[in-house]
Amino acid sequence: MNNSAIEVLRPGLSTSIQDLGRTGYQQFGMVVAGAMDTFALQIGNILVGNERGAAGIEVVLMGPKLKFLRDTVIAICGANLSPMIDGRSISMWRSQRVYEGQILSFGKPVDGSYAYIALSGGITTPLVMGSRSTYTKAQTGGLDGRFLNKGDVLPSGEPNFDKYGKQLHPEWIPDYNKTGKIRVILGPDEEAFTKEGIHNFLTKTYKVTTQTDRMGSRLEGPAIEHVDGADIISDAIFPGTVQVPANGNPIILLADRQPTGGYTRIATVISEDIPLVAQSLPGKEIAFEAVTLNLANKLYQRRENFLKTLSKIV
Incomplete structure (x- = not known):
């Protein structure tokens, strides 16, 4: 056929x-x-x-x-x-x-x-x-x-x-036009940033740039300050990993991310919010909010349960 x-x-x-x-x-x-x-x-x-x-x-x-x-x-x-x-x-x-x-x-x-x-x-x-x-x-x-x-x-x-x-x-x-905060779990390299750097990350807004692509969403805004440089020994990165290179502007890694990276990782966007990042057009402003791993797991499980239930009833 x-x-x-x-x-x-x-x-x-x-x-x-x-x-x-x-x-x-x-x-x-x-x-x-x-x-x-x-x-x-x-x-x-x-x-x-x-x-x-x-x-x-x-x-x-x-x-x-x-x-x-x-x-x-x-x-x-x-x-x-x-x-x-x-x-x-x-x-x-x-x-x-x-x-x-x-x-x-x-x-x-x-x-x-x-x-x-x-x-x-x-x-x-x-x-x-x-x-x-x-x-x-x-x-x-x-x-x-x-x-x-x-x-x-x-x-x-x-x-x-x-x-x-x-x-x-x-x-x-x-609602992809929603202006709510993107929720993150801090770390795993939280200690690589100054208190002011982490404060900026969690209290300032960052604009999506035209350099955004399938690999990651590149942002610009108030610099996120490192304690002692941006480089680390290459380590694993995941969907939503937020890397901060030497210029202090965060990069949220997305579908075409590389398996490992050599920049400090200040946080990871929770699974629930990754689609909102991916759908953000250049020029949109993004702000971050730190949440617990427990909340992230609950939100992930809620969405998984919804998708499983929908699969059964449709």
Whole structure:
């Protein structure tokens, strides 16, 4: 059976295939990659009847133009980039049936940076180290390890036509324009910073710069002062690790982060708030709030329980 599902008519900006990442290979130097906003991708997959970690299409600000090559079910979650089917606006955070020959396009960005197109049956490009996620610097995963190009044809599994018309309750839809504080756990190199440096980090605001990308969100603002320099012996870094190089401006590491780093780590953003960081556009101001590991675990477990429950009832 022909499994061709989508033809790329216009690729958009850095459009790629992503799942939840290539885990288990960091000791060999392989980057995890995966969706920048894992919550949005998982919700989309649940709404169309996929496993939570199925591969979808990650769209960045300027969306692609895609033609459906067969009937299927889709959901678009994450940033509101004004999605349209055949020129008519469609709802986000909702599964809907689309038909062979219809065209999905995007208009003006409303909020956030990254949107996800979940397709019933998932995108079924070859697995590389257990993942379909695209990591362009190593030309790994996705479609030939690159961003999508005009003329590409994407395969998918069999669609489930029972899964459409499902919608996420508004209570759970993130507000990417929200100006609340990003919650962090201080450390592991807290002692490498002066009291004034930590005070600045927790009381001042930092602006997202245009240097932000899939590797990390680079911020600028009041300098975070070190006790004795910014360099450490290279050590492990994680999603949300906040590094502070010699210039005193923090970098929040994201999906395409390297496995180890040699800059001091003042804090780690809690899992609950990483999508909010990833969705922050250049120019947005970010402030930080220190919380306990216990609270971070409770928030993580609450979200996991919600996703598991949603998977069962949709």
